[in-house]
Amino acid sequence: MPELQAREPxxxxxxxxxxxxxxxxxxxxxxxxxxxxxxxRAAPPLLPEVSELQAVRHFTRLxxxxxxxxxxxxxxxxxxxxxxxxxxxxxxxxPEFLGRHPLGPEPQGFMACMYELQEMLQEITxxxxxxxxxxxxxxxxxxxxxxxxxxxxARNDLGRNEIIVPQAAHGTNPAxxxxxxxxxxxxxxxxxxxxxxxxxxxxxxxxxxxxxxxxPSTLGVFEHKIVEVARIVHEAGGLLYYDGANLNAILGKxxxxxxxxxxxxxxxxxxxxxxxxGGGPGSGAVGVGARLLPFLPIPVVGKEGARFRWLTERxxxxxxxxxxxxxxxxxxxxxAYIYMRLLGRDGMVRVAEFAxxxxxxxxxxxxxxxxxxxxxxxxxxxxxIITLKRENKLYHVTAMDVAKRLLxxxxxxxxxxxxxxxxxxxxIEPTETEAKEDLDxxxxxxxxxxxxxATEPEKLSSAPHTMPVRxxxxxxxxxxxxxxxxxxx
Amino acid sequence: xxxxxxxxDDVARMLExxxxxxxxxxxxxxxxxxxxxxxGVPPAMSEMEVGRLLSERAAGDGRPLNFIGAGAYEHHxxxxxxxxxxxxxxxxxxxxxxxxASQGTLQLIYEYQSMICAxxxxxxxxxxxxxxxxALAEACLMAxxxxxxxxxxxxxxxxxxxxxxxxxxxxxxxxxxxxxxxVDFDRSTGCTLLDSLQSYGGQDVTALVVQQPNFFGNLxxxxxxxxxxxxxxxxxxxxxxxxxxALLKAPGQWGTPSGGHQGADIVCGEGQxxxxxxxxxxxxxxxxxTRMQYVRQMPGRIVGRTVDTEGRPGFSLTLQAREQHIRxxxxxxxxxxxxxxxxxxxxxxMSLLGAEGLARxxxxxxxxxxxxxxxxxxVPGVKPAFSAQRFHEAVLLLDRPAAPVxxxxxxxxxxxxxxxxxxxxxxxxxxxxxxxxxxxDVDIDAYAGALTDIMNSSRAAA
Numbered sequence: 001m002p003e004l005q006a007r008e009p010x011x012x013x014x015x016x017x018x019x020x021x022x023x024x025x026x027x028x029x030x031x032x033x034x035x036x037x038x039x040x041r042a043a044p045p046l047l048p049e050v051s052e053l054q055a056v057r058h059f060t061r062l063x064x065x066x067x068x069x070x071x072x073x074x075x076x077x078x079x080x081x082x083x084x085x086x087x088x089x090x091x092x093x094x095p096e097f098l099g100r101h102p103l104g105p106e107p108q109g110f111m112a113c114m115y116e117l118q119e120m121l122q123e124i125t126x127x128x129x130x131x132x133x134x135x136x137x138x139x140x141x142x143x144x145x146x147x148x149x150x151x152x153x154a155r156n157d158l159g160r161n162e163i164i165v166p167q168a169a170h171g172t173n174p175a176x177x178x179x180x181x182x183x184x185x186x187x188x189x190x191x192x193x194x195x196x197x198x199x200x201x202x203x204x205x206x207x208x209x210x211x212x213x214x215x216p217s218t219l220g221v222f223e224h225k226i227v228e229v230a231r232i233v234h235e236a237g238g239l240l241y242y243d244g245a246n247l248n249a250i251l252g253k254x255x256x257x258x259x260x261x262x263x264x265x266x267x268x269x270x271x272x273x274x275x276x277x278g279g280g281p282g283s284g285a286v287g288v289g290a291r292l293l294p295f296l297p298i299p300v301v302g303k304e305g306a307r308f309r310w311l312t313e314r315x316x317x318x319x320x321x322x323x324x325x326x327x328x329x330x331x332x333x334x335x336a337y338i339y340m341r342l343l344g345r346d347g348m349v350r351v352a353e354f355a356x357x358x359x360x361x362x363x364x365x366x367x368x369x370x371x372x373x374x375x376x377x378x379x380x381x382x383x384x385i386i387t388l389k390r391e392n393k394l395y396h397v398t399a400m401d402v403a404k405r406l407l408x409x410x411x412x413x414x415x416x417x418x419x420x421x422x423x424x425x426x427x428i429e430p431t432e433t434e435a436k437e438d439l440d441x442x443x444x445x446x447x448x449x450x451x452x453x454a455t456e457p458e459k460l461s462s463a464p465h466t467m468p469v470r471x472x473x474x475x476x477x478x479x480x481x482x483x484x485x486x487x488x489x
Numbered sequence: 490x491x492x493x494x495x496x497x498d499d500v501a502r503m504l505e506x507x508x509x510x511x512x513x514x515x516x517x518x519x520x521x522x523x524x525x526x527x528x529g530v531p532p533a534m535s536e537m538e539v540g541r542l543l544s545e546r547a548a549g550d551g552r553p554l555n556f557i558g559a560g561a562y563e564h565h566x567x568x569x570x571x572x573x574x575x576x577x578x579x580x581x582x583x584x585x586x587x588x589x590a591s592q593g594t595l596q597l598i599y600e601y602q603s604m605i606c607a608x609x610x611x612x613x614x615x616x617x618x619x620x621x622x623x624a625l626a627e628a629c630l631m632a633x634x635x636x637x638x639x640x641x642x643x644x645x646x647x648x649x650x651x652x653x654x655x656x657x658x659x660x661x662x663x664x665x666x667x668x669x670x671x672v673d674f675d676r677s678t679g680c681t682l683l684d685s686l687q688s689y690g691g692q693d694v695t696a697l698v699v700q701q702p703n704f705f706g707n708l709x710x711x712x713x714x715x716x717x718x719x720x721x722x723x724x725x726x727x728x729x730x731x732x733x734x735a736l737l738k739a740p741g742q743w744g745t746p747s748g749g750h751q752g753a754d755i756v757c758g759e760g761q762x763x764x765x766x767x768x769x770x771x772x773x774x775x776x777x778x779t780r781m782q783y784v785r786q787m788p789g790r791i792v793g794r795t796v797d798t799e800g801r802p803g804f805s806l807t808l809q810a811r812e813q814h815i816r817x818x819x820x821x822x823x824x825x826x827x828x829x830x831x832x833x834x835x836x837x838x839m840s841l842l843g844a845e846g847l848a849r850x851x852x853x854x855x856x857x858x859x860x861x862x863x864x865x866x867x868v869p870g871v872k873p874a875f876s877a878q879r880f881h882e883a884v885l886l887l888d889r890p891a892a893p894v895x896x897x898x899x900x901x902x903x904x905x906x907x908x909x910x911x912x913x914x915x916x917x918x919x920x921x922x923x924x925x926x927x928x929x930d931v932d933i934d935a936y937a938g939a940l941t942d943i944m945n946s947s948r949a950a951a
Contacts, residue, residue, distance in 0.1 A: 007801065011600050011840050021841040024567045025849045026926040033852075033859035035736050036878050039708050042742065044844035045607040045734065055840045056569050059833075063578035065593035070577025083492055084581050087536045093571075096547035101557045102770030104904040105896070109546030110769050123529045135619040135771070138813070138823045146664060175813035175823035180664045184818045222518045253516050254523045277830030278594040279584035279616070279790065281772035297660070321660030325560050325622035325653050325759065326770030334769075338543065344533025347491040354493050356515040361503040379518050407590050412583075418814075435494035436503060462798070467589035469803035477795035477807040481784065483613045485603040 007468065008061045011048045012485050021052040046487065065468050066278070067412045073438050075362075077383045077415035077427025078170070078218060080248045080270035085342060088273065088335040097334060102326040110334070111308035114327075115301040117337040118285075124348065125244075125264050126257025127287030131296040133328040137245065140265025140284025141176040141212075146320040147263060147288065147295040148210045148239050149180055154295075154318060157237070160209040164238075166195050168218045168419040170245060182209055189421070193219040193375050195229055204236035214243040215259065216250065216381035218419045219374070220359075220427065230260025239263065239291070247271045248431070249356065249382035252349030262289045271351070272336035283332040294318040299327055354432035355382035358439060362430050365443045370450060374422045383429035385422050386414075392424045395453040399424040401460035402449055408466045409445035491533060554932055555904045556861070558882045558923025559704070560621065560651055561773070562732070562762045564850060565927055566834075567841045570764045574834045584790075584826065588805040594829065595804035598792040601836040608734045608839075609727075609756040610741025611778035615789035617827040621728070621759025622654045624775025625698065626661035627788045627822060628726045628757045631779075632696035633667060634786040634821070635754070638722040641693040647672040647681040649703035650728060652912045667695075676915075679707040679875025679884065686717055694721065699753075700728040701737065705921065706858070706882025707875055711738065716748035727753035731776065732762045732854065733880050735847035755779045764838025765831050774828035774835065785811060788822035853926035854881035857933070861924040864937040870944045874919055881925060884909065887918040889947065895920070897943045903936055 050058070067074065074081035092098075100107055118130040134140035145163065152160040163177035164185045174184040187199040195213070204211075211233050215223045223229065230240055242256040242264035248271045256264045268274050268283040276282075288296060298319045299310040310327070313319060343351065359380040366386060367373050374385035388399050403413030403426070415427040430439055452459050464470065495503075500512070509515060516524075534542070555563055574580070578593065585591030585598075598616045605614035618624040629644050644662075646655050646669045659669060673685045680703065697718045701709050711727075718725040727740035740753035761773035779787055785808065793807035813820040842850065858881045865871050865885055874884035887894060891908040898905035906922035913919060924933065 008596065010596070010603075011836075012603065015843075020843050020845055021567070024565075024841045025846045026565065026853045028849065029853045029856040029860075029926075031856040031859060033856045035855070035880075036708070038712065039738055039878070041734070041736055041738050044848065045604075045739070047604055047607055047842070047844045047847065048840050049843045049845070050840060052567075052569060052841060055837060056573065058840070059569075059573045059597070059837050060576070062593035062597050063573065063576045065591075065596070066578045066582045067587070067590040068578045069581035074583065076583055079583055081581075081583060085492065085536075087539065089575060089580070091540060091543040094543060094547040096550045096552055098766040098768050099552055099555075099563070100550060100769040101555045101563065101767050101904055102561060103557050103559055103907050104553060104555065105899045107550040107769065109549040112546060113543070120530045126525075135623070136824070136826045138825050139619065139623070142661070142823060146660070149664070171812075171814040171817050171820070172823045172825055174818035175816070175820040178818040178820070179661075179823050181666065224518050224520060227520065227523070250519070252528050253525055254519050255525050258523055258525065275580045275830065276583045277828075278579055278582045278591070278597075278833065279829035280826035281619075281774075281828045281831060282826050283772075321663075322653060322656045323623065323660055324657065324771065325620050325651070325773070328770070329619075329772035330770040331766075331768040332772050338539055341531070341534050341539050341542070342536065343491050345528050345530045347533050348528060348530065350490055350493055353512045353515075354495060357495070357500065357503055357507075357512055360507045360509075360515055364507050379515055403587070404589065407587065412590060413587050433492050433494065436499040464589045468592045469589055469801055470797040470799050472588050472797050472803045472805045473795045474805055474807070477793040477805050478810075480795075481613075481781070481807070482794040483599075483602055483784070483791060483807075484606040485600070 010485055011050065011058055014050050014054050014058060015048040017049060019049045019051055021055065072410060072412050073434060073442055074412040075414050075428045075430050076412060077429040078245055080429060080431055082273055082431035083433040084273050084275045085339060087342065088338040091338050092331050092334040106309050108308055111301050113334055113337045115303055115308050117333060118301060120340050121266060121285055121287055124252065124255065125287045126255030127264060128290050129293045129296055130285055130287045131300045132285045132333045133297045133323050134284035134286055135324055135329045136280065136282035137265060137267040137284040138172045138176065139323055140286050141172055142179055143286045143297045143320060143323060144241050144263045144265050145176050145180040145182065147292045150295045150320050151292055152209060159207055162207040163209055164203050164211040167421050169212060170218060170243060173212045173243065192378060193217060193221040194223055194225055197225060197228060200229060200232055204232060204238060208236050208238035210239040210241050212241040212243055214245050216246045220381050220384045221375055221378040222381055226259045246381065249352055251352040253352045257289060263292050268332060268336040273339045274332045274335040281329045281332050283329045295320050297321065297323050351432050358430040358432060358434055359383055362428060362439050366446060369443065369447045374425060383427060386426045386428060387422050388424040391453055395457050397453050397457055397460050399426055401463060405449050405460045405463040406445060407464040411442055411445060553902050553904050554935060556922050556924060556936060557904050557907050559907045559921055560759055561767050562925055563767055563927050564762055564925050566764050566766060569841065570834050570837045573837055574830060579833050580830065585806060592804060595792050597833060597836055599794055599804050601832050602792060604836065604839045605776050605778050608731055609778045610739025611756050612781040613784045614776065614778040615787055615791050617832045618775035618777055618789050619828060620771065620773045620775045622657035623661060624757040624777050625654045625728055626658040628755045628777060629658050629662045629667060629696065630665065631755060631786050631788060632724045632726060635783045636695050636724045639693050639695040641695060642667045643694050644669050645672050645689065645694060645697045647674065647698065649674040649681050649705060650698055650700040651704045678877040679705045680709050680877050683713055683717065690721055694723045696724040696726050698726045698728060702730060702733060702880040705875060705884045706879045707877035708880060711743045712745045715743040715751065715753065716745055719748065719751050724754040727756045729756060729758045730762060731758060731760060732847065732851050735844065735851040760835050763835035765834055772828060772831055774831035786821060789824050790827050850926050857924035857926060857928050858883060861922060861933050864933055865940060868937060868941050868944055874916060882921060882923045885920045885922055887920060889918060891918045891920050894943055898939055901939050903939055
C-alpha cells in the first residue's frame, strides 16, 4: 500500500511578513480619498503572506488530498455523482457570461438559455411553470413548501399546517417544513418499501397541507401505488410535493406531473450534472402545476415576442418572493442547460435507462457475492440498499468499517446509515456514466472486503490505512472546538 | 452515446446477469399508464455545435464597461484562482462527509473560516451559505434563537440596507412569524438615523441590522448603532463588504470605548467580491461569523480541526447535531450544502492578496469611486445625493428620469449604474454608481464623456 502522505501545512504556517503575490496587487491610485479615523481598521487582518507559487502549490496539494469523480468511482447513494462534462464548465465561463453584472440591461443571449432551460425542465417533469431561482435542493424544497402554504392561505384555508413525510424521507424534508412554519407528521413504510396506505389514510385530514415524497424513494424503489397516494392526498385537500433527489432514475420514463404531483424541486447538481464542488453550489429549480403557478419565486424568465425579460413582483404579485440577491445560481443553471443540449431528447432517456442498468447489475452481483439487499424482491431504481446487519452480527463489522475500507481500495464510500430505518446500510448509486469494468472492480473490492471480515477484521475496524489521515476523533472535534487558526501566543 | 460507456456486448451481458431481456424490463414496476411518451425537447448536439451556439449568444451579450455595484462587484481575479478551483479534485468532489478522503476540501474550509474570522474580527465562521441576501435571512433566524432576552421576533431593518436583502429576509424568515420594521435614513447624509431608533428604546426587540458600507455606499456610524443595540438588549447583525474590511473597522470591534467595544453579534455578507466572477448573478456565496457563545445557534456546515487515531492533526465536519440530517425538524436550518467551490476560489483569492493586497484593492476602489463622483458631478444636471463619507459606491441625483439616460449609456456599451426610482422614489431621479480598482482613468473619462453628451442632447431635445 502507498505510504502515508505528509501533512500539508496550513497556509498560515507558510506565511512570512513582507512576502506577497505582488503582481496581483492593483497599482496605487493617486488621490486623497480616505476613511475617517474612527471608522478605520486598527490592525491589518491576519491573512497569509505567501508568494504566488506557494499559494498555487499549497492549494494544488490540498486538491490532491480529495477523492472526486474525475479521479475515483463515487457510488454515493442519493447524490448522483455522475461525470461532469468539461464543456459545461468551459462554455459557462465564456467571458461575456462571466463578466456580466446581473443588474445591467437584460442579456438576451444568456436569458435565451435560461428560458429554454425552464421550458425543458417543464417538459421533462410534466409541470406548467419553472423558476430557476432556488440556490440548492433545500432552498427548492423551501420554495415548494412556501408555495403550498401560500396556496392554502390564498384560498383562506388557514388550518392546513401539517406536512406528511414518510419515515425514509431525507432530513431536509422535515427541516424545510419547520422553516415554513409547518408541523411534520411521519408515516411508516410497508415491508416492500412503499408508503403504508392505511397509515396515510389515517394521517390525512383538514390540517393536511401536503405530502412530501421522493419517487423512487430513498429506499431505492419505485412507489408503485403513487396514483392512489395522490388521490388520497388530493381528496383530503392537500397537495403533493415531489422531492427531485432521485429524478435521475426516471428521467424521460415517467413525469412527476403525470404521477399527480403539484410541485417539484430538481437538484440540477444531481440529474443535470452540474458540479458538486466539494459541497455546493447546487441549484434547486422548482416546477409547479397550474394551481401553484401564481406563487413561483421570482425572478422568472419571461418572453414577450422575441424579447426575454425578468418577471418580477410586478408580474407575479402573489409570488412567495425573492430567495436570492440576484437570479439564483445563474452559472450553475447555465451548466445544466449546456448538459441538456448535449444529451438531447434521447440522451436524457438513456440517463435513466443506464442508471437503472448499472444499479440492477451491481445489486445482482453483490447479492451473488453474499451481500444482502434490503429489498430483494424489488427492482433497483438508480440505486439500491445493501444491509450489513448479518455481517455485523457475525463479524462485528459495521457499515462504517466497510465504507472506510473501500477508500483503501480506491473507491469512494457509498452513503452510509441513510435511510435511517435500514440497519447497517450502504446506499449505492453507480450512475449511468460508469463502465461495466468499473462496476466489476468495485464488486471485486467488496468481495475482498467480505473475505477480510472473516479473516482479518482488524483491517476493517482500523481502516482507512492509505488516506492522508486515519479515522478522526469527532468527539474531540465537537468538544474542544478548534474552528479557526490563531497565531501562537 | 453521450457520456454512456456501455457497448452492446456490455449491455447484453449485464441484462443476462440481471435476468431480464431488455433495459425496458427494468422499469416494469412503473404502472404502464404513467409511462412518458417522447419528450418534447430538442435532439442532442455535439460539443462543437453547443460551443458555437453558446459563443454566439455570449457574443451578442457583449462586454460592456460596467459601473454597477449594488451587491455584486467587479474586481480583478488572479489567474491562479479559477485555474485551481476548477481542478477536477475540487470541482467534482462531493460534500466532505468521508473526512479521510476529503482532507483537501476540509483543510481549505478551515483556512477559509480562519480568514473570515480574521477579516470580521469574530471568533467563529461557518463554511458559507448560499449568498449575501440569504445569509442575512439566516442571521435573522439565528438572532431569534440566540437572543433569549427578547420574545418579540421583531427585527429592525434600516432602509439603508440593500432592499433586495430585505425582500429575501422577508421571503425566508417571514414564514416563521418574524416581523421586520424599517428604520429611516437621513436625507442629507444618507446614513441610518440614530434618532429614529430611539422610539424602540426599552422595547422588546430581537435584533438591529446594520450594513457597512450601506446600500448607498455610505459609511454608517457603526459604533453608536452598536452601543444603542447593546444598551437595549438587542443583538447587532452586521452586513459587511469583505473587501472594505481591509480598511474598515472589523465588526468584532464595533462600539465606542465607553460602550465597551462590544462588537457585532452576528456578521454576514456577500462573499462574491473575493474572487468570484459577476457571472450574470451567481453562483456567489454568503459568509457568516459570530461569537463563540452563539456557535450552536449558527446554521450551515462548520469544519473543526481534530486528531486522528494516531494523534495526527486532521479536519472534519463538526457540530453536526445542529443540522438537518441529524436533527430533522429541529435543525437550525434546512441548509445542507455550502457554496464549496466559491469558498475554494475565495480562499485562494485571499491567500494571494493577503492583508496588503486586499487593502490595495479597497484603497484603489475607494479612490476610483471618489474620482468617478467628482467627474460625474461636473456634468450638468448631475450631483451627489449624500454628504457622508463613502467607500466604493455613491448615489447621484439627476435632473431627469434615470432610465432613458441609462438606456442611452447602454447603447454606447456602458452600464452607468442602478436606477433607484422604484426602490427609493423619495430621492427623485437617482443612480447608484460604483467604481472598483478595475476602472482606470480612461474608463471614467469614457463614462463622463458619454454622460455629458447624453445629458446635453436630451436637454437640447427638450
